[in-house]
Amino acid sequence: MGDYENYTESELLDGSPVHSTRNPHDATEGERIPVRRGGVTEVCVYDVFEYELETLISGSDDNIWLNFAIGFASIFVSFLISLLTTTMSDRLFTLFTVITVCCAIAAVVTFVMWKRTHKKHRQFINKIKGRLKVE
Numbered sequence: 001m002g003d004y005e006n007y008t009e010s011e012l013l014d015g016s017p018v019h020s021t022r023n024p025h026d027a028t029e030g031e032r033i034p035v036r037r038g039g040v041t042e043v044c045v046y047d048v049f050e051y052e053l054e055t056l057i058s059g060s061d062d063n064i065w066l067n068f069a070i071g072f073a074s075i076f077v078s079f080l081i082s083l084l085t086t087t088m089s090d091r092l093f094t095l096f097t098v099i100t101v102c103c104a105i106a107a108v109v110t111f112v113m114w115k116r117t118h119k120k121h122r123q124f125i126n127k128i129k130g131r132l133k134v135e
Helices: 050-058 062-085 090-129
Strands: none
Touching: 050 090, 062 090
16 A cells, blocks of 8 residues: 555545545435545543533633633723822822722732632643543
């Protein structure tokens, strides 16, 4: 076979690879469609429990926490710049200060929540990956 060792018999015609430009959906029943396949040297299979699969499917909440952290941080910076660069009445200054402090606290809290959930999700994935025995 020479250079075509990675091809199956159905992929070869007279010792050469078969290339088709036909649409595979146009095939009649029972007709074999030539398929080219790139070689895979190794496949890792991880056994997971059903609850782990459900957890992987539902994903992690860490992106939501990060989005909120970025949003609150943006509002904090905007109001802080406004406080530092403009003159305003005492009442408006108090309002801006309260909003700035609340957004700063919210940004820190949501960032910490993101770090915690991100770390837990990473540990969960590493636990599943750790089941693969290295040979």
